[in-house]
Amino acid sequence: MASGSPIDKLVNTEDRERAERELQQLVDAVPQHIVVLSGDGHRLYANQAAREYHGLTLDQFLVEAITNCFHLDDIENYRSMRDSGIASGQPWEAEARLRGKDGRYRWFLIRGKPFRKEGGRVTRWYLTRTDIEERKLAEKELRQLIDVVPQSLCVDDADGTVLYANNQLLNYLGFTLEEAQAVDFRTRIFHPDDLERVLSTGREAMSRGAPWEIEVRIKRKDGQYRWFLIRYNPLCDEQGKIVRWYAAGTD
CATH class of the missing domain: 3.30.450.20 (PAS domain)
Structure with a gap:
């Protein structure tokens, strides 16, 4: 069978989709909040821990206004740190209060790290959100x-x-x-x-x-x-x- 045939491409696509499903299951099993952004900062995914904290489905999370998830006093600083990191392509972090499904806010440390493809172009941002309320x-x-x-x-x-x-x-x-x-x-x-x-x-x-x-x-x-x-x-x-x-x- 010739390399690069339609069947080969189908197999490669199926392997990639299976790997993505397995990765998603792994991320959902992590108790820490994980959010995935596109290279330019649009929300693509949130793991189960993050969704359950906000009381949102994935579809709801992807379109939810930032004002419904973040404390109003923290949005400007969060956006500034995020946008500066995305513009420079460098890791960034910010502290902000996030609104839970019970309506209460808790402090989180949010860290963003870039994922680069060959050539150095950032195609994804992986965010971890760690509860620092007690701190x-x-x-x-x-x-x-x-x-x-x-x-x-x-x-x-x-x-x-x-x-x-x-x-x-x-x-x-x-x-x-x-x-x-x-x-x-x-x-x-x-x-x-x-x-x-x-x-x-x-x-x-x-x-x-x-x-x-x-x-x-x-x-x-x-x-x-x-x-x-x-x-x-x-x-x-x-x-x-x-x-x-x-x-x-x-x-």
Whole structure:
């Protein structure tokens, strides 16, 4: 029989369809939410865990408005992270609250990874959605706790962006939390002679994922500088990936 004959093509098609069915059954058996997007971001599939969480059939999930699945306050950030990842073809992640079939919202960590065909073109995006509600509640309780600690404390995300600063630090600086979260935060608080040393040391230490410390002068709200010892410690998730940096400053 000649290679490439109609029968060969039929067999190849049947094999491919059988493999796709088996893969779908495997994905549906996974307890973690898995969503498949096309290369340009359109929904193609959601596994059983994701569908059951929302209380939707697959057909309903594929056409459901994003506003019915995501908390309204989280949609803009999710779309921004997703669209940036799709545009660059690089893995991306976002945290968002997803609406369950009971009408309640829970926090999820959503990670998107590209699937490329030969030549490098992205044809699929595979999204995992991990429930982090308990972690978020723990972080809220931690914030309440660190606000009563008589030491300057700061919480950064994995790349060093400030997420939270406790009352002790904000009162010392004379800042609001929004000012502490601004991109020029470190430029405004560190002594000019110490700034580059802090930034370069921090970049090197964070790239290694190891705890680090540094002595630096920090500007008080009255304009005076005082020396602080700042110690940074990482917090890792279940896979060992750093998700937070905790910084404690001692005068």
